[in-house]
Amino acid sequence: MIAINEKGYYGEFGGAYIPEMLHPNVEELRENYVKIMQEEAFQKEFQQLLKDYVGRPSPLFLAQRLSEHYKTSIYLKREDLNHTGAHKINNTIGQILMAKRLGKTRIIAETGAGQHGVATATVCALMGIQCIVYMGSVDIERQAPNVSRMRMLGAEVRPATSGSQTLKDATNEAIRDWINNPVDTHYIIGSVVGPHPYPDMVARFQSVISEEMKWQLDEQTGKENPDMIVACVGGGSNAAGAFYHYLNEEKVRLVAVEAAGHGIHSGESAATSVLGTQGVIHGSRTLLMQTPDGQIVEPYSISAGLDYPGIGPLHAHLIKSGRAEAVSITDDDALEAAFFLSRMEGIIPALETAHAFSALDKITFERDDVIVICLSGRGDKDLNTYIKHLDRFSGIGKIN
Amino acid sequence: MNRLDQLFSQKKDHILNIYFTAGYPKLEDTGKIILALEKAGVDLVEIGMPYSDPLADGPTIQESGQQALANGMTLPQLFDQIEAVRAHSNIPLIMMGYFNQVMQYGEEAFVKKCVEAQVDGVILPDLPLYEYEQYYRELFENAGLHISFLITPQTSEERIKKVDALTRGFIYMVSNSSITGAKSDISEHQLSYFNRINSLQLKNPRLIGFGISSNQTFETACQYANGAIIGSAYIRMLAKAEDIEKDTLAFVHKIKGQIPTGHTSSLV
Numbered sequence: 001m002i003a004i005n006e007k008g009y010y011g012e013f014g015g016a017y018i019p020e021m022l023h024p025n026v027e028e029l030r031e032n033y034v035k036i037m038q039e040e041a042f043q044k045e046f047q048q049l050l051k052d053y054v055g056r057p058s059p060l061f062l063a064q065r066l067s068e069h070y071k072t073s074i075y076l077k078r079e080d081l082n083h084t085g086a087h088k089i090n091n092t093i094g095q096i097l098m099a100k101r102l103g104k105t106r107i108i109a110e111t112g113a114g115q116h117g118v119a120t121a122t123v124c125a126l127m128g129i130q131c132i133v134y135m136g137s138v139d140i141e142r143q144a145p146n147v148s149r150m151r152m153l154g155a156e157v158r159p160a161t162s163g164s165q166t167l168k169d170a171t172n173e174a175i176r177d178w179i180n181n182p183v184d185t186h187y188i189i190g191s192v193v194g195p196h197p198y199p200d201m202v203a204r205f206q207s208v209i210s211e212e213m214k215w216q217l218d219e220q221t222g223k224e225n226p227d228m229i230v231a232c233v234g235g236g237s238n239a240a241g242a243f244y245h246y247l248n249e250e251k252v253r254l255v256a257v258e259a260a261g262h263g264i265h266s267g268e269s270a271a272t273s274v275l276g277t278q279g280v281i282h283g284s285r286t287l288l289m290q291t292p293d294g295q296i297v298e299p300y301s302i303s304a305g306l307d308y309p310g311i312g313p314l315h316a317h318l319i320k321s322g323r324a325e326a327v328s329i330t331d332d333d334a335l336e337a338a339f340f341l342s343r344m345e346g347i348i349p350a351l352e353t354a355h356a357f358s359a360l361d362k363i364t365f366e367r368d369d370v371i372v373i374c375l376s377g378r379g380d381k382d383l384n385t386y387i388k389h390l391d392r393f394s395g396i397g398k399i400n
Numbered sequence: 401m402n403r404l405d406q407l408f409s410q411k412k413d414h415i416l417n418i419y420f421t422a423g424y425p426k427l428e429d430t431g432k433i434i435l436a437l438e439k440a441g442v443d444l445v446e447i448g449m450p451y452s453d454p455l456a457d458g459p460t461i462q463e464s465g466q467q468a469l470a471n472g473m474t475l476p477q478l479f480d481q482i483e484a485v486r487a488h489s490n491i492p493l494i495m496m497g498y499f500n501q502v503m504q505y506g507e508e509a510f511v512k513k514c515v516e517a518q519v520d521g522v523i524l525p526d527l528p529l530y531e532y533e534q535y536y537r538e539l540f541e542n543a544g545l546h547i548s549f550l551i552t553p554q555t556s557e558e559r560i561k562k563v564d565a566l567t568r569g570f571i572y573m574v575s576n577s578s579i580t581g582a583k584s585d586i587s588e589h590q591l592s593y594f595n596r597i598n599s600l601q602l603k604n605p606r607l608i609g610f611g612i613s614s615n616q617t618f619e620t621a622c623q624y625a626n627g628a629i630i631g632s633a634y635i636r637m638l639a640k641a642e643d644i645e646k647d648t649l650a651f652v653h654k655i656k657g658q659i660p661t662g663h664t665s666s667l668v
Contacts, residue, residue: 007530015528015531016528017499017526017527017528017531018455018526018528019455019456019525019526019550020525020549020550020551020552020555020574021456021550021552021554021574023552023554023555023559024552024554024555024556162459162462162466163452163453163466168453172453172455175455176455176458179455179456182552182554183554277504278503279500279503279504280498280499280500280503280526281453281500282455283455283526290500290504292504293474293475293476293501293504293505294451294475294498294500294501294502294503294504294505295451295452295469295501296452296453296500
């Protein structure tokens, strides 16, 4: 049975390893999050916004050409069609409603690829609440379109200049901001990471993905359960959402796809499940990439959203217990998969999502399997990167 | 007897605790700094274990930590340095770092090594009370290794009592809810917090940290607690120090509001 206990542990992973300065904030959230989420008025407002503002339910699409190519049935859960272009908004809608009910007047967030930052800036604009987004200087550079979008939406983007200047450091800066502003501020964490109750709260908000998958699969295949669900994992929020209602359906294979960067053992990787050991990062006991002396290692991936040295405690538990399989995909393979999907199905995926598609080349499946890939985000933000590699992949998926 | 118990049984006020980051400015400065602080009349020394992701610390301590790591500092080396300085020093020593460092060293091995190196206490700001009590309290208490927990202006009275029950040594009173080195004055709001804590009659002595950087802030803190902790201000001084021993002496005298011997100028 996969479940979280009252102290916020999935098996041996989770908890709330936070400095005392954060205790009142985190405790307030812990005491209230389930209660608030279960309120009828909250659910009504949340569901209404998911429908009318986000555009849910997101379609479940049978990708025929891709299915033919891989000789199986591949369904795409189209989170890329959500408002703002990724699954991230499911969580930010939920958390902004939570923040309002807790009386918070200022929102902070961290972002890697900028998708969570944009999703946070969006809901803050929607609700008329001040928004500050921390983003690594390196990411500000490589995800420029999303930086502009956040600014357009009225958010302040603050560069994180310490360490590797990526997602990990943006998260550190956001946590520091919260320490300094303990009363009026809510921190909207973008993934299933951080101290309890964040991993569980974010997973619950994202669980709408698998909730819809159940009835959509039933409609289209006559069965609620697929044989396999594939999703990319940085912190792991789209995977948590896509796995959520199937966690205890043992027959459904769960595949978590990580970024191997230049190769798992190249020294430039973010394949946490292979390279990580148990430790504490951002308030949670989980698997993370670190030196024998306990210093957190700076990860690398071409994808800013997967460029994180840890993994949510739920995924650490799923992988260590054998419930989920982990697959690592290099930059090059992800790029190739992005071109392939674009040309096979007319869908340009985010670089993060492209990793999940590439996993199809690494895993085994049967002819009559039903596979769902969580198409977590669209690739507009990555066009600059894709264009640079256009020549290299010009032959991919070419129609003769 | 644990040196912290000895200290607190003998001295009740104006206790000065100074923090520095081990391996900064130079890898081999640890021993030199401890001896300089002891000679300057500091009551206890907090040795920062440099960490890649110090969530509870501000930019000054983070940067010094990054420099120390770049200098090659590791926990095993730090223990060697502490063991070496212990031959010449009897000042109470506390190690401050993050729980992940202890986890990777091995919790039991870490406690054992602290005892061997004659470290008197530890501060691990991100080790929660619950996990400490469940898994580590027995280990620490059996070894006679003390541990300090933090309280802030937002900490509830119930939780402060819990902190008091689990703390051995002293309670680390965060002067405001902020990261280290962020504020430089003590406000009315903070004074009422200090008064409130005073009235709780806690069993452990209390030292006020965060934002103490001058004789004035040190004196104010000492009116409301048994003493104070200085970190960022000392590290900023070390960054510019030409002679660690001499400059540390001048720094400590300035904090204590003393005219250093051998100086006639009052402009120190």
